[in-house]
Amino acid sequence: MSFESLSISDLEQNNAFTRRHVGPGAAEQLAMLEQLGVESLDQLIAQTVPETIRLSDDLGMAAGIDEAEALAELKAMADLNQVNKSYIGMGYYNTRLPNVILRNVMENPGWYTAYTPYQPEISQGRLEALLNFQQMVMDLTGMPLANASLLDEATAAAEAMTLCKRSSRKKSNLFFIADDVHPQTLDVVKTRADYFGYELVVDAASNVAEHDAFGALLQYPGSFGDISDLGELIESAKARDIKVAVASDLLALVLLKSPGELGADIVLGSSQRFGVPMGYGGPHAAFFAASEKMKRSVPGRIIGVSVDSRGEQALRMAMQTREQHIRREKATSNICTAQALLANLASFYAVYHGPDGLKRIAERVHRLTAILALGMADKGLKTNACFFDTLSFEADAEVYERALARGCNLRVMNDKGANKGRFGISLDETTTAADVSELFEILFGENHDLNILNLDDRIRDGEAIGIRADQRREDAILQHPTFNRYQSETEMLRYMKSLENKDYSLVHGMIPLGSCTMKLNATAEMIPVTWPEFANMHPFAPLDQARGYHKMLKQLEEQLVEITGYDRVSLQPNSGASGEYAGLMAIRKYQESIGEGHRDVCLIPSSAHGTNPASAAMMGMKVVVTLCDEQGNVDLHDLAEKAELHAESLSALMITYPSTHGVYEEEIVEICQIIHKFGGQVYMDGANMNAQVGLAKPGLIGSDVSHLNLHKTFAIPHGGGGPGMGPIGVKEHLAPFLPGHVVSPIESLPAEGAVSAAPFGSASILPITWMYNRMLGRDGLKRSTEVAILNANYLAERLKSDYPILYAGRNGRVAHECIIDIRPLKEASGISEEDIAKRLMDYGFHAPTMSFPVPGTLMVEPTESESKLELDRFIEAMLSIRAEIHRVENGEWPLDNNPLTQAPHSQADLAADEWNRPYSRDEAAFPTERAKSRKFWPATNRVDNVYGDRHFICSCPDIESYMD
Template sequence: MPNSKSLEELVDASEFTRRHIGPNAQQTKAMLETLGIDSLQHLISATLPAAIRTESTKVLQEPCSEHSALAELKAIAAKNKLFKSYIGQGYHPTYVPNVILRNVLENPGWYTAYTPYQPEIAQGRLEGLLNYQQMIIELTGMDMANASMLDEATAAAEAMAMAKRVGRKNRSNHFFVDKDCHPQTIAVVATRAEHFGFELIIGDAATDLHQQEFFGALLQYPGSQGEVKHLQPLIDTIHGKDALAIVAADIMALALLQSPGSQGADIVVGSNQRFGVPMGFGGPHAAFFAFREAYKRSTPGRIIGVSVDARGKTALRMAMQTREQHIRREKANSNICTSQVLLAVMSVFYAMYHGGSGINNIAQRIHLLTKILAQGIVSLNYKLRYQHYFDTLCIEVGDQQQALFQRAQNAEINLRCVGKNALAISLNECTDSADVQALLAIFAAGDSPLDFASLEAKAQQHTAIASELLRNENALQHDIFEQYHSETEMLRYLKRLESRDIALNHAMIPLGSCTMKLNATAEMIPVTWPEFGNLHPFAPIEQAQGYAELFEQLQTMLKACTGYDAISLQPNSGSQGEYAGLVAIKKYFESRGENQRNICLIPQSAHGTNPASAQMVSMKVVVVNCDEQGNVDLIDLQAKVNLHGENIAAIMVTYPSTHGVFEENIKDICQLIHSIGGQVYIDGANMNALVGLAAPGEFGGDVSHLNLHKTFCIPHGGGGPGMGPIGVKSHLAPFLASHPLQDVAGTKPESGTVSAAPWGSASILPISWMYIRMMGNSGVKLATEYAILNANYIAQRLQNHFPILYSGKNGYVAHECLLDLRPMKETSGVTEEDIAKRLMDFGFHAPTMSFPVAGTLMIEPTESESQAELDRFCDAMICIRKEIERIEQGDLPSDDNPLCNAPHTLDDIMGDWQHSYSREEAARPLPYLKAHKVWPTVNRIDNVYGDRNLVCSCVGMEAYRE
């Protein structure tokens, strides 16, 4: 049959949009009929307030295909220049073992999982994280470690805040920082200290500690310029002042050096980057945070622990989520809400693959090459600033600094300038003998006249680390580090762990407020391109023109999506974005002399991070009530405005609200705050309901953070990485975060620094660029419309079984909905946790439990799920409701039913069966489970047992072989 279509018609640029959005045309028609609506446009008109509709995304390009977008981004990436980088300062080239690259970093079974709040279907990630904590405990010599932090600099800032909180006897308001800490760490700590009201003392620990009074002190080990010095005398001095000693340590150096814990440290932080995680122009990287057991209740972040399940089988869980922003709220001194799970487990798998001896060999090789380089440098008549070092040499070069630096640049080598008369060189796992010879050639102003074999012989006889500071055995001793050294064994181990988790490659994850949408393969591919992955964050910006172009284009895209005038890409999580936005507001008022503005209004439905973030910039939180429909109570808001007036700095509002509705009065709220000169912070957690339809920067917002790991497709990675850039109106743009080591356009040093790297976790920004580029103007709008359609379809199907707690004025929800379980709980005794665990038997992760309202489930299906998947989930929920009815009617005992015993494992089904319901009802309650089933690997975990028997390091391997 002749082709009747033109060539242009046959080229479908919107093909990716159709693949990203779940429902096809036929399914869309059927879903709209279920809602009693004739079109998608009718639904949006009935849902979204007309007053906030906008066309801001029209400036975006039209959609393009996957291969076109990849080719376009490849051309941008090619503008990055990959020099050999010996800059150090916490970032080093590393080799990612291919078995980990392919089976973890590039594997959706690992990168699309959610935070392990439902541990029975997250045992794989939890085991990886427990192994990670064991690794950190052994390397640092501390009692306990948490499950990772965002980066080394913010971990140090969290340690400072923790030291102030636990050091109640010490009344000092000063914090000491050794001047040989990394510059980016000093900058982040200084910013955090300023807004907490702490006084920072930056000095030489060797000479200044005893002269000062402080509540805590931060030391670098080895120092940023490379010196390895005894910590013990310094820590003794710190303890003598009843202060806490915090050590920022290099993870590879800890393979050879005596641990900070053995020298008396109270808290140890650092970066895992050089354990098999690419530099990525700054991230994402896991940071470690280890501490004395006495401080376990005050530790930020999350801690994985060992417990037992209902059968007594060893099982893992998040034993401690102090997450103090939810517990202490406006009294919190940490708003940390996430970690870097994907990067943390990569780093421990790296350690497990190499083993204790392998890690020791890598460290020894780096150290030996550094000693060889040192011998050559000295032979060429240069002087070393420090005689004790691990991998970094600081070389006194006098007035030759710039000439030598430029000579290195001409050879495509990056060195680090120290002051005006020294150069630093940090060697790494990827350095070889040829690299050392190339470095010596630079200092020799031509081919080095030195004999390498002779230099090596001298180096082997030379001591560059004091013998009492060397470990006597491998740092990693647990048998988990001796099991998986062959690729076959590691491959199978990674697969075993992956099979114990539910991720998006198994089923939809209907978590409200978390937006677990498709992370398309095409979006993920550029992350591991060397042009993006192998660039040092402090390399001269001329070598990063590809990244610069990417940043500029992504910022333009995000401005179009939000209606803001400027975007900062520095915050590397949503909580950091909140903090950065409030810092900008505070700095803005300081510039105007309005220092009295210290009140932040926050609705009672807000995320727990909101009041914690406000407290971190020394704002006083005043809670605003919500009305019976779940909206901000305008009468109460007006009363609070009347009471506090020009003392109000800001209001923090989530839009659409966490109650799952578009509040009709959002513009009135913004206008009221602006009328008294305040600023409006619109939490961007729910941008998936706005992009292309409404823009917070146009309906009244002054600043918003954007969860790129939600709306803009960066995957959650089992609890991290994330990115939380902020958008601001033009008057706040001068107060966006700067950086001490890279010039971030339009920023000023006095605005401060919020993350270790100048553009946050830069290497995952291509994911969001790809998403917006492929979806285009029409696609991002369509995604929002389908997110709203899918949520309303679920609400419609479930409303006769579970009451929908809140809806808009026309009876529709936004992109998520709240099921009210409280009436059912009264009549049956079944809890939201019982339903969450029972959903595992159907192959689903639970919705969000008891947030923002206790006794509810918050469901967000996203636009990526088809009608078939939505129906499968709804069928599961309806089946569960029928089981609850049987309990209510007395057909099932309240103490022996599929819900209170859920989840059911193979052990249950294969073992003795003495229940009031059948094995089939337990394990295959719906027909689709006969074709495929994901089995929970443990029964319901005993949290009380875990709390009473707190174990947060690895048990013996026999526990996993039971």
């Protein structure tokens, strides 16, 4: 068809975003369909997706629009936000991310499109950045061990509570929380404690030893600004055998004695103010540090130091990496997504500023606070005597209104009465002397007669410093060379680039991880994240200042309601695992409301994600595993039998659809009906929603609740292991039981029951999904799903003659992913799925998901964003690897010395003087012409996992090793 014959609407459609999001063009799709023996996408979908669940109508959404139009529409909403100067504090502060880090990490797809570093040989860069994060946290907290981040400060506090319990020898079920802990933290800890069966007591920190508790949570500095005598509190608690967790502030710890020095067992908090924008609540990396005795129980991911097959130092994720997948229903944590990208930002912030720069920032923040406090005292306004950056005081209620009129937000610490209120002011890195002068005018009027320079002179002479000499830090911090070498922008740029060069990401090629959709994160979707109107909003700012945010959030909820078929969506859970927890909580609260709180049995198929049984266990549920048949489907007879057996106590079924085995189960509607028949609710894990959007709706299939992995199906990038978002959709009867929020209540929900620190979780990344949905629109969303199914079936078809495809659905089709069974090959040749995974690196690919959900297999998910050219490159690699396995089977290469068991091959291998291998260096590093033309070099040889666990080190290597 000639362009002259097209109408203007046709021409505009050809400019649609869908054409750029979907990898295979029209000609490529036709070629792939021909390979599958079908004439159209419609025919393939009819053969693949059960008719009982297929939608008869298109999604009730608008057509997609192009990038410029969508950005303009979203910018108009962003402009509705009023970004005041924030003095609210409460764990969220204005900060300045150095531009060199902003441009080269936060806005760089080489960093934000990388996957969790399960394959360390091609992840050494981000592993080093995360190790720096751990070292930074260990130094500042004074603790010997730190993990690589958790979701936010509040959930980290909840994890600390459970760690205290399992580390305690006491039979007590009581957990103590100081009454100056941040209220949002208290809210989340209360939620978590309810279903663990813990009793909470909230009291003054000074009374910690008066309670027979197994653990205690203290805030240092406190939420109202006070710096307590932490050492005395910890000593009194330990005299009662109480484990002590301390929620703290990294910038304050630059100046204050560390909780570790003062005896804490656990130290946690948020690294947000180390350069990460507030973003209306996130994402931000929580930090979590603990004593040496707790190292095998610490939740989340820990980066450890090991060696590779050449004996060279290499990094990897250490033993606690996937606790929930190993321990399943015995797990005490369902942590899955961390906040790797944000932890990296915070670590680079510390590297760039170094110890002297951080101290300068901390001293400046504290000095301005001291100037403010001294001026307030001169005017008779009493504040807390000991402080770092936060002052609390009583003042006329009109002070708050005067602040608003000047574009400033103060914290309201209690309800403003007719005449008086209690308020807070928290200063930060961005505060200037002019801001302090403005605060004086807000507090005392324009004729206040307070002179900043005179007040500063008095402080330098030793008056009213806010931190007593015995509270000040005396030990050195951040002495490792990494934190002292890169203070020039040139050196910092080169350091970050050197790390980026060690990592494989979507900028290099396909990441075919099954169940963890690594699709295109379009640049247009990412742009709004750093808009100041979204980035610089405090999560507890007055609602009328966030009108743009709430308009966008409302539209996103409406989009997701339409896509899922549910009645309401909560955007609060900030990971898939958190979404699971929130969804099960809604089920349990609903059942309690109708007098069926005794229902506590959760049926889970044997193929389920590891977080499913972990989440159920955390909700106080008893997990009963149901069987799968030989085709990988839920065994309907076994399910019905167990549902009937537990009919009196059946609470829920957790099921993934399409199944974790990569097929659409034909009986899914009947499965839902069985559960409902016996009084249970259906939780449909949304990890595989990428194969439903536009074709089916979980809310119409029969499920009651699902979480949605926005970092998978809806294009939020993985960031090397986080951020993620796991909103939940629910049917109407569950809607009243969605998570609320105590600080910033959510419409029609109770002001409690939060699962995340902020009311909308990691709100600043939600524009990504809004853009994704808006640009693809009704037709593009459906086409994305169809092509995801096409790509997966094309791969399966091309590979099945050389590799067994473990499971297939109707007509021999798979859903959006397929499982390759390596077990027969391993039995015949001795080559394992790990050998194939490592060898793929030599061909320029990230490995598929290894040994999940079935040991000895590889699960491949190509997504809709990969072109036929890239799929063919992967197929070529897999077929070439199969030919290599034949050479091992035939005895041409010995099992202990061949390209697969020696993979991956590094530049050090090729540069070695000796080469005692039965294959050439060319075969090792350049197995195909395409591998040669776009070579990606693994940074290390195969990493020794056993060595790393036996010689556990989670800190930066010592200076001698670093110099060597």
